[in-house]
Amino acid sequence: MNAKSISALEGMVAPVLLVAVWVGWTSRHESLLCPSPAKSVAATVGLWRSHALQGYLATSLRRYALGLAVGTSLGFGAGSLLGSSRILERFFLPNLHMFRQVPLVGWIPLLIIWCGQGDLSRVVLIAMGSFFPILVNTHAGFRQVPESYLELGEVFGLSGWEKFRRISLPAALPWIRTGTILSLTFGWTMLVASELLTQANGGLSDILDVGRERFRMELVNAGIVILGLLGFVFNLAATRIWSVGSLRWRSRNFHQSNEAG
Amino acid sequence: MKRFAWIILAPLSVQLLVLLAWFLLCRYEVFPPTLLVPPALVWRTIVDLWNSGDLQTHMGWSLRRVALGYGIGVSAGVAVGAALGSSRRLETWFGPTLDLFKQVPVFAWAPMMIVLLGIEEASKVAFIAVACFYPVLLNTSQGVKGVQAKLLEVGEVFGLSPRHSFLRIVVPSALPAVLAGMRQSIALAWMAVVSAELMGADSGIGFFMTYSRQLFQMDGVIAGFLLVGAVGIATNALFGGLQNWLLPWIREVA
Numbered sequence: 001m002n003a004k005s006i007s008a009l010e011g012m013v014a015p016v017l018l019v020a021v022w023v024g025w026t027s028r029h030e031s032l033l034c035p036s037p038a039k040s041v042a043a044t045v046g047l048w049r050s051h052a053l054q055g056y057l058a059t060s061l062r063r064y065a066l067g068l069a070v071g072t073s074l075g076f077g078a079g080s081l082l083g084s085s086r087i088l089e090r091f092f093l094p095n096l097h098m099f100r101q102v103p104l105v106g107w108i109p110l111l112i113i114w115c116g117q118g119d120l121s122r123v124v125l126i127a128m129g130s131f132f133p134i135l136v137n138t139h140a141g142f143r144q145v146p147e148s149y150l151e152l153g154e155v156f157g158l159s160g161w162e163k164f165r166r167i168s169l170p171a172a173l174p175w176i177r178t179g180t181i182l183s184l185t186f187g188w189t190m191l192v193a194s195e196l197l198t199q200a201n202g203g204l205s206d207i208l209d210v211g212r213e214r215f216r217m218e219l220v221n222a223g224i225v226i227l228g229l230l231g232f233v234f235n236l237a238a239t240r241i242w243s244v245g246s247l248r249w250r251s252r253n254f255h256q257s258n259e260a261g
Numbered sequence: 262m263k264r265f266a267w268i269i270l271a272p273l274s275v276q277l278l279v280l281l282a283w284f285l286l287c288r289y290e291v292f293p294p295t296l297l298v299p300p301a302l303v304w305r306t307i308v309d310l311w312n313s314g315d316l317q318t319h320m321g322w323s324l325r326r327v328a329l330g331y332g333i334g335v336s337a338g339v340a341v342g343a344a345l346g347s348s349r350r351l352e353t354w355f356g357p358t359l360d361l362f363k364q365v366p367v368f369a370w371a372p373m374m375i376v377l378l379g380i381e382e383a384s385k386v387a388f389i390a391v392a393c394f395y396p397v398l399l400n401t402s403q404g405v406k407g408v409q410a411k412l413l414e415v416g417e418v419f420g421l422s423p424r425h426s427f428l429r430i431v432v433p434s435a436l437p438a439v440l441a442g443m444r445q446s447i448a449l450a451w452m453a454v455v456s457a458e459l460m461g462a463d464s465g466i467g468f469f470m471t472y473s474r475q476l477f478q479m480d481g482v483i484a485g486f487l488l489v490g491a492v493g494i495a496t497n498a499l500f501g502g503l504q505n506w507l508l509p510w511i512r513e514v515a
Contacts, residue, residue, distance in 0.1 A: 224365055
């Protein structure tokens with residue numbers, strides 16, 4: 001067993017202990033506020049059996065996918081525009097940075113008035129959440145493309161589109177990768193915000209809402225675990241897809257330079 | 262001077278255009294007044310709110326909650342982050358557990374806080390503290406871990422006591438990261454308080470927005486939104502200034 005897997009095992013001790021203490025404590029002093037984990041598991045299984053969980057999942061994932069699709073494509077588009085034009089950058093970037101400091105949840109009352117209590121408001125909010133991280137990172141990615149690369153493209157007589165596709169885009173990809181992963185994470189956070197702030201909407205956050213209203217802590221716990229787990233899975237998937245895909249060359253170079261340094 | 266004009270006037274012109282568009286949309290009644298009210302009316306609403314003292318009351322409540330929650334969350338984050346950053350052993354044993362909890366979207370903690378602590382102040386403050394905790398924790402532990410070993414060795418050579426080497430070497434080296442974490446956290450704290458007040462409160466700027474919405478007072482909703490945004494922008498700028506002031510050797514590259 002190597003040192004790495006030993007320290008991974010050591011890291012598992014605290015969570016296992018935590019659950020063990022929780023189980024041990026609740027087997028003697030079960031209370032309304034501190035139900036046993038078994039109850040949360042049973043509640044989750046119950047939700048699954050009654051097909052409620054599948055419904056919640058489908059609804060939330062649909063909102064998330066729509067919001068992400070809109071937000072990331074707009075963010076990528078705006079980021080590449082700002083990254084390739086100094087003029088647009090001058091006019092819009094400071095405003096966008098300022099705009100980003102407005103807390104997104106502050107939009108919710110306005111969105112409810114403009115887009116209603118339905119899914120449109122939620123999708124817009126998720127789109128706004130995923131818009132900024134990818135915008136900022138895409139812009140930064142295009143900005144750091146060395147001028148000399150583009151000049152070389154010029155020498156080879158590449159058109160503007162070809163320079164974008166063959167030079168700027170690959171060079172900016174590591175930044176875009178970071179941007180998409182951040183967008184995915186923040187979009188998921190905004191999904192939860194949008195669902196909690198407009199009630200009884202058939203999404204995953206209903207588990208939390210019902211738990212809170214009926215004082216059923218096991219549902220609240222289950223909801224937190226489910227939302228956390230899904231967020232983790234999306235993050236992991238995004239990281240993995242990017243690393244097996246287009247960026248293999250970069251991570252190889254990265255390791256080499258790390259070893260050299 | 263010409264450069265200055267570019268930096269200030271170019272973005273400003275966009276802002277003025279947006280304001281003009283807003284004005285014209287209302288002037289020609291493109292949208293009914295239930296959806297959009299003119300800028301002048303919103304401005305008058307803000308002035309009225311100020312004169313009646315409502316603005317100060319609601320803002321006061323929101324800021325008080327932020328101050329408490331932020332104070333608790335940041336102190337906890339700095340303490341835990343410094344511990345994890347300075348001890349490899351602590352990090353291997355407890356780092357993964359903290360990572361586990363980090364996966365939960367912050368807003369999911371709000372209902373739990375309400376069940377555990379009630380709908381009053383305590384649950385709001387706790388929720389804000391939770392929202393502030395992670396950015397500070399992660400940045401502090403990175404910052405402390407990043408203190409160069411050779412600097413500590415120099416300290417040893419000079420015979421610094423552990424207390425002095427902490428104050429003179431670790432704190433200044435880790436400070437930029439800690440401040441960066443605090444800056445991320447203040448934005449999250451402001452977002453958390455607004456959302457907590459939207460979910461259920463009888464005071465605060467978030468409550469004011471919900472209340473205005475329920476009465477169909479669009480001027481109040483927009484005024485609240487602008488105030489929420491202004492505070493967000495102002496706190497971010499304030500922290501930027503704080504960073505420049507405390508860390509004159511690091512200039513922010515805008």
